[in-house]
Amino acid sequence: MEKVRIGVIGLGMGAMHAKYIADGEIPGAELTAICDLDESRIAYWRDQWQDKVAYFTDAEAMMDSGKVDAVIVATHHYLHPVLGKTVLEKGLHLMVEKPAGVFTKNVRELNELAEQCGKVYGIMYNQRALPLYQKLKDLIDSGELGELKRTNWIITNWYRSQSYYDSGGWRATWAGEGGGVLINQDPHQLDLWQWICGMPKRVRGFCYYGKFHDIEVEDDVTAFVEYENGATGTFITSTGETPGTNRFEISGDRGKIVIEDNKLTFWRTRVSEREFNATFKGGFGQPESWKCEVPIPEGDKSKIAHRGITANWVEAILKGTPLIAPGVEGIRGLSISNAIHLSSWTNDWVELPLDEDLYYEKLQEKIEQSTFRKKVKEVVSSDLQNSF
Amino acid sequence: MEKVRIGVIGLGMGAMHAKYIADGEIPGAELTAICDLDESRIAYWRDQWQDKVAYFTDAEAMMDSGKVDAVIVATHHYLHPVLGKTVLEKGLHLMVEKPAGVFTKNVRELNELAEQCGKVYGIMYNQRALPLYQKLKDLIDSGELGELKRTNWIITNWYRSQSYYDSGGWRATWAGEGGGVLINQDPHQLDLWQWICGMPKRVRGFCYYGKFHDIEVEDDVTAFVEYENGATGTFITSTGETPGTNRFEISGDRGKIVIEDNKLTFWRTRVSEREFNATFKGGFGQPESWKCEVPIPEGDKSKIAHRGITANWVEAILKGTPLIAPGVEGIRGLSISNAIHLSSWTNDWVELPLDEDLYYEKLQEKIEQSTFRKKVKEVVSSDLQNSF
Numbered sequence: 210m211e212k213v214r215i216g217v218i219g220l221g222m223g224a225m226h227a228k229y230i231a232d233g234e235i236p237g238a239e240l241t242a243i244c245d246l247d248e249s250r251i252a253y254w255r256d257q258w259q260d261k262v263a264y265f266t267d268a269e270a271m272m273d274s275g276k277v278d279a280v281i282v283a284t285h286h287y288l289h290p291v292l293g294k295t296v297l298e299k300g301l302h303l304m305v306e307k308p309a310g311v312f313t314k315n316v317r318e319l320n321e322l323a324e325q326c327g328k329v330y331g332i333m334y335n336q337r338a339l340p341l342y343q344k345l346k347d348l349i350d351s352g353e354l355g356e357l358k359r360t361n362w363i364i365t366n367w368y369r370s371q372s373y374y375d376s377g378g379w380r381a382t383w384a385g386e387g388g389g390v391l392i393n394q395d396p397h398q399l400d401l402w403q404w405i406c407g408m409p410k411r412v413r414g415f416c417y418y419g420k421f422h423d424i425e426v427e428d429d430v431t432a433f434v435e436y437e438n439g440a441t442g443t444f445i446t447s448t449g450e451t452p453g454t455n456r457f458e459i460s461g462d463r464g465k466i467v468i469e470d471n472k473l474t475f476w477r478t479r480v481s482e483r484e485f486n487a488t489f490k491g492g493f494g495q496p497e498s499w500k501c502e503v504p505i506p507e508g509d510k511s512k513i514a515h516r517g518i519t520a521n522w523v524e525a526i527l528k529g530t531p532l533i534a535p536g537v538e539g540i541r542g543l544s545i546s547n548a549i550h551l552s553s554w555t556n557d558w559v560e561l562p563l564d565e566d567l568y569y570e571k572l573q574e575k576i577e578q579s580t581f582r583k584k585v586k587e588v589v590s591s592d593l594q595n596s597f
Numbered sequence: 598m599e600k601v602r603i604g605v606i607g608l609g610m611g612a613m614h615a616k617y618i619a620d621g622e623i624p625g626a627e628l629t630a631i632c633d634l635d636e637s638r639i640a641y642w643r644d645q646w647q648d649k650v651a652y653f654t655d656a657e658a659m660m661d662s663g664k665v666d667a668v669i670v671a672t673h674h675y676l677h678p679v680l681g682k683t684v685l686e687k688g689l690h691l692m693v694e695k696p697a698g699v700f701t702k703n704v705r706e707l708n709e710l711a712e713q714c715g716k717v718y719g720i721m722y723n724q725r726a727l728p729l730y731q732k733l734k735d736l737i738d739s740g741e742l743g744e745l746k747r748t749n750w751i752i753t754n755w756y757r758s759q760s761y762y763d764s765g766g767w768r769a770t771w772a773g774e775g776g777g778v779l780i781n782q783d784p785h786q787l788d789l790w791q792w793i794c795g796m797p798k799r800v801r802g803f804c805y806y807g808k809f810h811d812i813e814v815e816d817d818v819t820a821f822v823e824y825e826n827g828a829t830g831t832f833i834t835s836t837g838e839t840p841g842t843n844r845f846e847i848s849g850d851r852g853k854i855v856i857e858d859n860k861l862t863f864w865r866t867r868v869s870e871r872e873f874n875a876t877f878k879g880g881f882g883q884p885e886s887w888k889c890e891v892p893i894p895e896g897d898k899s900k901i902a903h904r905g906i907t908a909n910w911v912e913a914i915l916k917g918t919p920l921i922a923p924g925v926e927g928i929r930g931l932s933i934s935n936a937i938h939l940s941s942w943t944n945d946w947v948e949l950p951l952d953e954d955l956y957y958e959k960l961q962e963k964i965e966q967s968t969f970r971k972k973v974k975e976v977v978s979s980d981l982q983n984s985f
Contacts, residue, residue: 358809358838359817361751365848368883370874413801415821415829421746421874429747431829433803433819441803441819443831450746450848451873451883452864454855460753460838467842476840485839486758486809490974495756495839586878 213302213523216242216277218268218292220250222306223283226333229516231258236511238523244271268292272299279304279329279526281519285379286311286386286393290319293330293536297322302329302526304519307396309539311387312572313547314565320537330536331522336397337404337534338517340508344473345457346405348466348503355462355481360406360442366453367394367446374424375586381424382583383575389418389426390448391546399542400534402444406459408541409434409442411560414549421449425581432549444549464498475501601690601911604630604665606656606680608638610694611671614721617904619646624899626911632659656680660687667692667717667914669907673767674699674774674781678707681718681924685710690717690914692907695784697927699775700960701935702953708925718924719910724785725792725922726905728896732861733847734793736854736891743850743869748794748830754841755782755834762812763974769812770971771963777806777814778836779934787930788922790832794847796929797822797830799948802937809837813969820937832937852886863889 215230215238217223223243230240240258244265245251251264265271272280272295279302282292290310296303303323309332310316323330336342348354367390379385386392391399403409412434416427429447436442447453456469464478478485478496485496511520517533524530547568548559554571603618603626605611611631618628628646632653633639639652653659660668660683667690670680678698684691691711697720698704711718724730736742755778767773774780779787791797800822804815817835824830835841844857852866866873866884873884899908905921912918935956936947942959 359753359833359835361833363749363846365747370877370879370882372877372882373880376880413803415801417827417829420827429829431821431831433821439805439808441805441817443819443833445747445749445831447747449870449874450853451866451870452852452886453848454846454853458751458842460841464840465838465842478839482837482839486837489758489760491758492761492764494758494760498840 210278210527211237213238213526214241214276214278215239215281216244216271216279217281217283218244218271219283219285219306220245220247220254221283223281224250224254226281226283226515226519227254230519231262234511234516235520235523237527238519241276242271242274244268269295272296272301278302279523282306290315293319294322297326297328297330300326300328302522303536304331304333304522305536305539306333307400307539308392308546309536309543311392312565312569313540313544313563314569316540316543317565320540323537329522329525329532331518331525331532332534332536332539333515333518334397334400334534334539335515335518336401338513338521340506340513341468341471341473342401342405344503344505345466345468348475349405349459353463353475353477354459354466356438357406357436357440357459357461359440359460360402361458362398362402362443363445363454363456364395364398365445365447365450366455367448368451368453369422369428369448371422372586374422375584378583378585381422381426382581383425383572383579386426387572388546388550389424389428390446391416391427391430391549394448395446395546396542398444398446399545400538402442403541403545404538406442407436409545409561410437411435411558412545412548412552413558414552416550416553421447425579427550427553430549432545432552434545471505473503473505475503477501598666598915599625601626601914602629602664602666603627603669604632604659604667605669605671606632606659607671607673607694608633608635608642609671611669612638612642614669614671614903614907615642618907619650622899622904623908623911625915626907629664630659630662632656657683660684660689666690667911670694678703681707682710685714685716685718688714688716690910691924692719692721692910693924693927694721695788695927696780696934697924697931699780700953700957701928701932701951702957704928704931705953708928711925717910717913717920719906719913719920720922720924720927721903721906722785722788722922722927723903723906724789726901726909728894728901729856729859729861730789730793732891732893733854733856736863737793737847741851741863741865742847742854744826745794745824745828745847745849747828747846747848748790749846750786750790750831751833751842751844752783752786753833753835753838754843755836756839756841757782757810757816757836759810760974762810763972766971766973769810769814769816770969771813771960771967774814775960776934776938777812777816778834779804779815779818779937782836783834783934784930786834787832787933788926790830791929791933792926794830795824796949797933798825799823799946800933800936800940801946802940804938804941809835813967815938815941818937820933820940822933859893861891861893863891865889
């Protein structure tokens with residue numbers, strides 16, 4: 210294969226992917242097909258691309274057309290694993306938008322299929338391709354921070370107004386999205402949190418539903434977690450605060466790292482704290498530490514964010530390059546998200562790995578018991594294509 | 598009364614108070630007596646002050662001596678409310694060091710006595726007399742931040758080494774201190790948190806006992822709270838991290854305030870978020886906000902911190918000036934502290950006001966069931982007088 214022929218399903222978020230591929234920004238890739246249920250969207254893009262691309266309103270027809278080697282699934286969340294399975298079953302390579310799905314039960318089935326079929330399966334965790342988080346992961350993985358003691362992510366800069374929620378009937382409903390800030394806004398942070406710090410072993414979640422908005426799902430969440438080594442963590446998020454905060458602090462044996470305002474600061478102790486603790490004899494006192502401003506490379510535009518993830522996926526298809534964001538890892542952040550919900554619903558700890566059947570059952574209850582009726586209003590101006 | 602004659606009980610922390618009073622730094626006050634069980638401490642100060650001051654090893658003897666009008670109790674925590682009651686019963690004015698006590702049951706008895714007896718009862722919440730927190734309280738009380746949505750205090754800069762804990766047999770034991778970081782290091786922050794943001798209505802605490810040190814009490818804590826108006830909060834603290842963090846973030850209807858590095862920054866929205874949420878029609882979008890660096894007055898040295906609290910107490914005795922830190926308010930921060938412990942012990946929510954009898958009972962169990970035997974070691978150099 211010289212060029213990977215890509216089809217995109219879902220032209221909300223998917224339109225961005227389709228466009229940079231069509232514009233030739235991904236080496237080794239060409240956009241050959243797009244698909245959406247909404248004919249007006251198709252018409253819009255047909256106007257731009259004419260017969261350079263094939264147009265579909267039926268996803269399977271696109272997969273069966275012989276025009277695509279690989280498919281990006283950028284539909285509503287619930288369909289990600291469903292369409293994902295069809296893509297793999299048809300022998301095509303797969304990229305899914307985040308989240309991997311709404312509940313882990315069918316995401317696990319997709320993962321099992323992916324592991325058998327040998328096709329390249331990636332997930333659009335574009336923030337893994339940001340130099341800032343790659344540097345942080347490097348510092349943790351290489352042991353610069355030492356053994357972790359605590360993680361704390363305040364990610365409250367996902368402000369959304371009522372008008373945003375009113376812009377789509379499916380938004381922020383149990384049936385339409387399967388959750389609120391956890392499932393729509395936070396998947397990147399939940400993934401980065403586990404990618405960098407590892408999976409927690411148990412979770413205590415506190416979710417508030419429709420607290421700041423007229424919606425039925427959560428818009429305010431605090432979660433507390435414990436890790437295998439005894440470290441603990443908190444994750445605080447909301448769509449009701451403005452201006453919010455995005456501050457990720459990790460403390461370890463060799464000091465602490467804080468990411469805020471796109472800067473990485475490492476307060477590095479000169480010696481190991483555990484060693485200091487064991488040997489110091491002076492009563493009050495602590496290890497000398499240095500405030501280090503760690504440089505973050507700017508990065509090659511074609512290798513960062515969405516384009517970086519897509520380019521890496523295409524390279525994996527063409528040359529076997531390892532994936533930055535393997536699709537099978539999408540279940541991890543989703544497990545944390547599901548565990549936070551479940552803990553809130555049961556008012557108790559949730560152990561990981563999650564009881565998938567219980568989560569699925571409780572989610573169905575939410576959907577069935579929903580009495581919420583959305584009043585969808587016209588939005589004056591909204592650039593949802595740029596949502597991420 | 599022209600001058601308030603002050604006696605100090607307990608010459609660990611109390612020595613600092615005794616010294617600035619003896620040095621004439623508190624207008625209207627004179628140091629007339631000091632008391633400690635440890636004769637070597639008495640001898641040390643007798644050497645300095647000769648017959649300017651009376652010396653006691655028996656607290657009641659000092660109270661009965663006719664040489665003091667007012668007493669500062671700066672003993673071990675358990676004795677604060679016990680000695681406090683005796684001071685008031687003997688018709689003297691009272692200042693207790695923080696914490697007000699170890700459990701709220703006897704602190705409440707002291708409060709009831711104080712409300713009957715008409716003597717001036719203060720508590721050494723010296724951080725209430727810092728311009729930084731006074732400014733923050735002013736901004737909240739005057740409504741500049743609007744209704745509160747979330748509070749988050751990361752106060753992990755209480756690093757202590759094993760050597761500190763080994764410096765006293767009573768330290769960090771259930772019998773000697775009745776707790777760890779919550780009861781020894783955090784009382785100021787727990788008080789400021791409630792002084793500025795109000796009391797929570799329920800608490801979920803996660804405490805880890807002897808996690809970073811060879812001690813039996815908690816040295817790592819995360820607490821999650823809910824307030825009456827639906828706001829939530831977190832309080833994260835430890836003595837095992839270095840360099841730690843002291844960052845207090847409060848978000849409200851008009852933006853957010855962050856205190857860190859002794860600076861107060863107010864991200865102020867131009868309009869109310871609740872109003873914006875209700876009226877904005879544009880889908881994505883949020884209120885304009887301005888990053889405001891709020892000036893903190895330097896403050897008159899005699900009116901800030903410990904000296905400020907003592908001077909205010911003396912003024913209250915002489916002129917009826919309102920107290921900055923009324924003793925009866927000491928029970929509030931202690932209630933939060935007790936609730937965090939109790940929630941951790943029962944693995945459940947704790948409602949406030951606290952079930953005081955249950956807390957007392959559980960604390961007695963901890964004391965009785967303690968199998969921890971401390972190895973007290975000599976500390977090479979330790980300046981515990983400067984502990985605060």
